[in-house]
Amino acid sequence: MSHPKEAWSSRLGIILAVAGSAVGLGNFLRFPGLAAQYGGGAFMIAYFISFLLIGIPIGWAEWTFGRHGGSLGYRSSPGIFHAIVKSRYGKFLGTIGLVIPIVIYTYYCYIEAWCLGYALNAAVGNLSQPGLNYGEFFANFTGAMTDGVALRFGIYDVGIFVLIVFVLNFYFIYRGISKGIETVCKYAMPALILIAVIVLVRVLTLGTPDPAKPDQNVINGLGFMWNPRDIAEGLKNPQLWLAAAGQIFFTLSIGFGVIITYSSYLSRKDDVVLSSLTACATNEVCEVGLGGLITIPAAFMFLGAAGIVGQGTFGLGFQVLPQVFARMPGGEIFATIFFILLFLAAITSSLSMLQPGIAFLEEGFGLKRKASVAFLGLVTACGSLFVWYFSKDLKALDTFDFWAGTLMIFVQATILIIVFAWGIGVEKGWQLMHEGAVIRAPSVFKFVIKYVTPTFLLAVFVLFLLNNVFGWNFAFGEAARFEPTSYVRDLIGPEPSQVARAGVLFIGALFVSILTLTHLAGKNWTTRPPSPGRN
Amino acid sequence: MTPGGWISLILSVGGVLTLFSWCIYRVLKAPEREHDLAHIEPQDRAHADE
Numbered sequence: 191m192s193h194p195k196e197a198w199s200s201r202l203g204i205i206l207a208v209a210g211s212a213v214g215l216g217n218f219l220r221f222p223g224l225a226a227q228y229g230g231g232a233f234m235i236a237y238f239i240s241f242l243l244i245g246i247p248i249g250w251a252e253w254t255f256g257r258h259g260g261s262l263g264y265r266s267s268p269g270i271f272h273a274i275v276k277s278r279y280g281k282f283l284g285t286i287g288l289v290i291p292i293v294i295y296t297y298y299c300y301i302e303a304w305c306l307g308y309a310l311n312a313a314v315g316n317l318s319q320p321g322l323n324y325g326e327f328f329a330n331f332t333g334a335m336t337d338g339v340a341l342r343f344g345i346y347d348v349g350i351f352v353l354i355v356f357v358l359n360f361y362f363i364y365r366g367i368s369k370g371i372e373t374v375c376k377y378a379m380p381a382l383i384l385i386a387v388i389v390l391v392r393v394l395t396l397g398t399p400d401p402a403k404p405d406q407n408v409i410n411g412l413g414f415m416w417n418p419r420d421i422a423e424g425l426k427n428p429q430l431w432l433a434a435a436g437q438i439f440f441t442l443s444i445g446f447g448v449i450i451t452y453s454s455y456l457s458r459k460d461d462v463v464l465s466s467l468t469a470c471a472t473n474e475v476c477e478v479g480l481g482g483l484i485t486i487p488a489a490f491m492f493l494g495a496a497g498i499v500g501q502g503t504f505g506l507g508f509q510v511l512p513q514v515f516a517r518m519p520g521g522e523i524f525a526t527i528f529f530i531l532l533f534l535a536a537i538t539s540s541l542s543m544l545q546p547g548i549a550f551l552e553e554g555f556g557l558k559r560k561a562s563v564a565f566l567g568l569v570t571a572c573g574s575l576f577v578w579y580f581s582k583d584l585k586a587l588d589t590f591d592f593w594a595g596t597l598m599i600f601v602q603a604t605i606l607i608i609v610f611a612w613g614i615g616v617e618k619g620w621q622l623m624h625e626g627a628v629i630r631a632p633s634v635f636k637f638v639i640k641y642v643t644p645t646f647l648l649a650v651f652v653l654f655l656l657n658n659v660f661g662w663n664f665a666f667g668e669a670a671r672f673e674p675t676s677y678v679r680d681l682i683g684p685e686p687s688q689v690a691r692a693g694v695l696f697i698g699a700l701f702v703s704i705l706t707l708t709h710l711a712g713k714n715w716t717t718r719p720p721s722p723g724r725n
Numbered sequence: 726m727t728p729g730g731w732i733s734l735i736l737s738v739g740g741v742l743t744l745f746s747w748c749i750y751r752v753l754k755a756p757e758r759e760h761d762l763a764h765i766e767p768q769d770r771a772h773a774d775e
C-alpha cells in the first residue's frame with residue numbers, strides 16, 4: 191500500500207521532537223510537588239532507580255520497535271506490532287497505543303488552552319489585580335464550577351483559546367513530520383529551555399522577598415523542596431515508590447504509542463541508543479534541573495509552606511503560581527513568559543499525540559494527508575467537546591486522564607517490554623537496538639530488560655491498581671482496608687457520575703472502533719503489504 | 726537547607742546535567758548520515774508536505 195515517505199531531517203530534530211513530546215506540564219508542576227511531598231532524598235533515590243530500570247529500558251525498546259517497524263514500512267503502533275509479532279493477532283497488541291494518544295489529546299489541548307489563556311491574561315495584567323481570588327478565576331476560566339460555561343469566548347474564558355490551540359495543532363500536523371512537528375520542536379524546545387532559565391535566575395535571585403518574613407527566603411525554599419527526611423523510612427513507603435516510578439513513567443512519554451511512531455521515520459542505519467538516551471536526558475534536565483528549582487522554591491518564598499501543601503498539579507500551576515508572580519517584582523512579565531513556557535511544553539506534547547492516528551489512517555487505509563487530518567480532527571473534536579462542555583470539577587478530563595491517560599499506558603508499556611524481552615527475545619532485540627548505534631548500551635541492561643524491567647513495571651502496575659482502583663490503604667493483616675476509589679464509585683457506586691460513565695463509554699467506543707479498524711487495516715496489510723522503508 | 730538537602734540537590738541536578746551534556750556532546754560529535762537520515766523529499770508527490 192502506498193503511503194507517504196516522510197522522514198526527520200536531522201538526528202537533533204527527532205531528539206528534540208521526542209523530548210518535546212516528553213516535556214510537559216508535569217515537568218514543571220507535578221514533579222516538584224511530588225518531590226516536596228515525599229522529601230527530596232528518598233524520593234530522588236526511588237526516582238533515579240525507576241529512571242534506570244523503567245525509563246531508559248522501555249525507551250530503548252520503543253525506539254527500536256519503531257525504527258524496525260518503519261524499516262518494514264509501518265508507522266503506527268498496530269502496524270508495527272503486526273510486522274514484529276508473527277501472529278495474526280499481533281496487530282491488536284498495538285491497538286491501545288493508538289487509543290491512548292487520541293484520548294489524551296482530547297483533554298490535553300484543553301489544558302494547553304488554559305496555558306495560552308493564562309499567558310494572555312497575565313500579559314494584560316488580569317492576573318495581578320489586587321484582591322483577585324485566584325481559585326475563583328481558575329474555576330471561571332476553565333468552567334470548573336459549572337458544566338457548559340467553558341463554551342464562552344471572552345478573554346476571561348477558555349473557549350477562544352481552545353479553538354486557537356485546536357487549529358494550531360492540526361495546522362502543524364498537516365504540514366507533516368519534517369515541516370510541521372520537527373520545525374515546531376526545533377524552535378519551541380530551545381525557547382522553552384531559555385524561558386525556564388530566565389525564570390530560574392529570577393527565582394534564585396529573589397533573596398528574601400518579604401523582610402517581615404525572613405524565614406521565607408530562597409535557601410529555605412530550596413530546602414523545602416530538597417531537604418531529605420528519614421531516607422530509610424521513606425524508601426520503605428510503597429506510596430513513594432509508586433509516585434516516583436509513576437512520575438518517571440509518564441514524564442518520559444514512554445509506552446503510549448508516540449515514540450514508536452516517531453522513531454518509525456528513522457532509517458535502519460540511524461542510531462536509537464544515543465538518541466533515546468539524549469531525549470530522556472533532555473526531559474530530565476527540564477524536570478529536575480529546571481522544574482525542581484523553580485516552582486516550589488518560588489511558591490515557598492511568597493506563600494510559605496502552608497500555601498503549597500495539598501496543592502495538586504493544577505492548583506500549583508494555575509492558582510498558587512499566579513499569586514506568586516503577582517507579588518514578585520516584574521511579576522506580569524515573568525507570569526507571561528512562564529505560561530508561554532507551559533504552552534510550548536504542552537503544544538510539543540499535543541502535536542506528538544496526533545501523529546500516531548495520522549500514520550495509522552494513512553498506512554492502514556491509504557488515506558491522503560487531508561483526509562486523515564480531517565478524520566482525526568473530527569474524532570478528537572468530539573472528545574474535546576465532551577471535555578470542554580462537562581467541565582464541572584474537571585470530571586470529564588479527570589476520567590479520561592485516569593482510565594486512558596494512566597491505566598492504559600501501564601498496559602501498553604507492559605505489552606511492549608514483554609514482547610521486546612520475551613516475544614522477539616532480548617538477544618534479537620539487543621541486536622536490532624544496536625544497528626547503526628553511535629554508542630553501545632552496557633550489557634547489564636540485557637538482564638535488566640529481560641527480568642528487572644518487566645517485574646518492576648508489573649509490580650508498580652499492581653500497586654497502582656490496588657491503590658487507585660481498589661483503594662488499598664497499604665496496610666497488611668487486620669489493618670488492611672480496601673475501599674473502591676472515586677474513579678470506581680463514579681461508575682458503579684451508589685451515586686454514579688453520569689459524566690464519568692459517558693467518558694468511559696467514549697473510551698470504550700473508541701477502543702472497539704480502533705480494534706475494528708485495526709482488523710480491517712490488517713486485511714489491507716496482508717493483501718497489499720506496505721513497501722519496506724529506505725534502508 | 727540542611728547539608729542533606731544540598732547533597733540531594735547537587736547530586737540530582739548535577740547528575741542530570743552531566744548526563745545531558747555528555748549525550749549532547751556525543752550527538753554533535755557523531756556524523757550525520759547525509760542522504761539517509763536527511764531524506765526529506767517525498768517519494769509520493771500526492772503526499773508531499775505543503
